[in-house]
Amino acid sequence: MPRRTMIEAIRDAMDVSMGLDERVIVYGEDVGFFGGVFRCTQGLQAKYGKSRCFDAPISEAGIVGSAIGMAAYGLRPCVEVQFADYVYPAYDQIVSEAARLRYRSNGDFTCPIVVRMPTGGGIFGGQTHSQSPEALFTHVSGLKVVVPSNPADAKGLLIAAIEDPDPVIFLEPKRLYNGPFDGHHDRPVTPWSKHELGEVVDGHYTVPLGKAVVRRSGEALTVLAYGTMVYVAEAAVAETGIDAEIIDLRTLLPLDLETIVASVRKTGRCVVVHEATLTSGFGAELAALVQENCFYHLEAPVKRVAGWDTPYPHAQEWDYFPGPARVGRALVETMEGES
C-alpha cells in the first residue's frame, strides 16, 4: 500500500472527490496555480481546470461567503483558509450563515461546504500561525468539526466531509503535515513513510464523521486527545509506563460519546489534552461530559492538560506547547488520584 504524507493524503482526497463529483470546487488564497502554501492543492488546477480549482482574493469572509452561495446553488465547495488563525474575518459567515442555513430555511437551502484550515502549533509559528480555535466552532449548532491526526484518517475524513450534507470545519494540524510529532522537538522528525498510518489506500474511501478511534488500548486511565496531541500522549504513556487507553477523537462535533464513556467506565480515570488554551476550551466540554456520564466510575478528578491561557508565544514555544513531560505528569498525578 502506498505511503503518503498528510499533505499528499489531503490532496488525494480532493483529487478523488473532484474526479467523482464535478460539483466539488476547490479554492482559496494561493490554492490554484501555485498549489497552496502547504502544497495541499498542488496539481489540482492543472488536472481539473480553473473553473474547479482557483485562486481567491485575500478575503476570508469572501471565500466562505461565496462558498455558501455556491452551496445554495448546488455545488460542493471545499475551500481553504490559509491558517486557522485567519478564520476570524469569516466567522460571521460560518456561524450566522453556514451553520444555520438549513435550520432557518427549514431545509429550503442547505450548505454542504468544507472549510479546510491548517491549525495548531509546535512550529515556531508565533501568535498567528499556531492557534487552535476548535472550541469557537464546537460551540456552534449546525457545524461539524473534524481534526485528523494521520494521513489515512485525513483522506477518509476529508472525503466524508466533502460528501457530508452539512458544513464541516476541517482543521489540519500542520505540525503533522510531514510526519507524526510527539513533542520531542530536540529529536529528529520521522516522516510518514516510516509510520503505518502513513499507508493511504488509493481511490475512494471514507472515515465516518462522528466516530472516535482507540489508538492504544489500556486499563489504567483514558486519555482523550486529537490532532498532534495523540502522539504526545503516546510518548507520555511510553515514558511513564502507565497502561493508558488513548482515544483519538477525530471528530469533535458531533462527538463519539459512546466510545469515550465506555473507556472511562472501564479505566475509572481520564486526562484530556489539547493544544488550545485551557479556559472554555473543548477540554471543558469533554471533562463535563465525562463527569456527567461516568461520575460513579471515576476514581480521580478529570484532569486537563492544555495550552496556557495566553496568546501563543514565539520564543517560549516549548514552554507553551503541552509536551510529553507535562502530559506525563498529569498521567502520574491522575493515577495517584491527586487533583
Place this chain on the structure above:
Amino acid sequence: MTEAGKLRFHVPEPEVRPGGTPDFSNVTIPKAGSVARPEIDVDPRTIRDMAFSIIRVLNRNGEAVGPWAGLLTSDELLEGLRHMMTLRAFDARMQMAQRQGKTSFYMQHLGEEAVSCAFRKALAPGDMNFPTYRQAGLLIADDYPMVSMMNQIYSNEADPLKGRQLPVMYSSKEHGFFSISGNLATQYIQAVGWAMASAISNDSRIAAAWIGDGSTAESDFHAALVFASTYKAPVVLNVVNNQWAISTFQGIARGGSGTFAARGLGFGIPSLRVDGNDYLAVHAVAKWAVERARANLGPTLVEYVTYRVGAHSTSDDPSAYRPKAESDAWPLGDPVVRLKNHLIKLGVWSEERHSQAEAEILDTVIAAQKEAEGHGTLHAGGKPSARDMFEGVYAEMPQHLRRQRQQAGV
C-alpha cells in the same frame, strides 16, 4: 502647537432634525429622460458619470420619456401597479396585526414598493435573489402566496419555516428568494458565490444581490464587490438607498463617496443610479443589468434612490430622529401615485378604477389574513411543534440533539 494646527474630528449630520423643516434642496434630481441608455456591452470606463446621475423615466406630468422608456406594455404596468398596491395593503395589515399582538415584529416597505416589485419582473424563472428584509415585493410580484407569508409572520402551525425565524425572514427557493438572515450584508457575497457557481456550471441563470445604504458599510459589501469584479460574476448588485439606516442618515455610511453607486467604480463595475420611486425606470435599469449578467458581461451595481417613508420596524419611532413630514418633502414622490398617474395619462386607468382596485386588493389581503389566522397567530391557536425546534440543525439528527429532545420531553 498652534490652534490652527489642531486636528478636529468630523461626524456627518443630516441637514435637518426633528422640529426642523424638511429640506432636500441638496438632492440634485435630473430631468426624466435626460440620462442616456448605453449598450449593455459598453466599456464601463465610459459611463462613470452614470454613478452620479439618476435615471428617470416618468416626468412630472406622468409621461414616460427618454431612452429608458417604452419597455413595458400597459397591461404589464397595470400588473406592476397591482403588485405595489398589494404590498402596501399587505404591509398595512401586518403592521396592524403586530400592534394587535398577533405577531412580535414587522417591517414595512412604505415608499419602496417599486424597487422590489419592478425588479422581479426583469428576472427570468430560475434566477436567484439574495434579499434583505425589505424586498418582499420580490415575492408578491412572483405571486408567492400571501397566506404563506402571513403564516411565517404569525409563526403558526402552517409556517413554512416551522416557527424558527423572526417575522419577515422569508425563504422560497422555488420563487428565487434566498433565505433571509438577520445578519446584515452576509447575503451580498453569497449572491456573488451563487452567480460564480452558475458560471462554473455553464448555466444561464443569474443572481441578484440586495443591500441597504447603511449595510454597505459592512465588510461583506466590500468582499462581494471584489469577488464580483475579479470573477466577472453574473450578478446584479442592488443598493437600496432609502436615506436611513434605522436612525442613522445615509451620510454616515456614504462618507465622501458622493453616491453609493460610486463605490462600484473603484472595482471596475458599471454602476448606475436610478429613481427608485419610478417603476418604469427601476424595471428598465434592472433589465439592462440582468441582460448584461446573462450575456456574461459581468456584474452591475445599481443604486436605487428612494426614501424610507415608514418606521424602520415596528420597534422604531422615526419622530425621534427626523422631521415628521420629511417623507412628504421627498422630491421623488410616491411610487404608487406616480405609476397610477402615468396609467391615467395613458388612458388605461382612472381614479375610480384605482379606488375600486384598492378595495378589491384589501379584500384579498383580508381573506388571506383570515386564512392565515385560522392556522394560528404567535400567541393563539395552532403553533409549530416543539419537536420542530430540534429538527433541521443537521440533515440527520446527531445523538446529542436526540438526548436534548428527549430531555425537553418532546
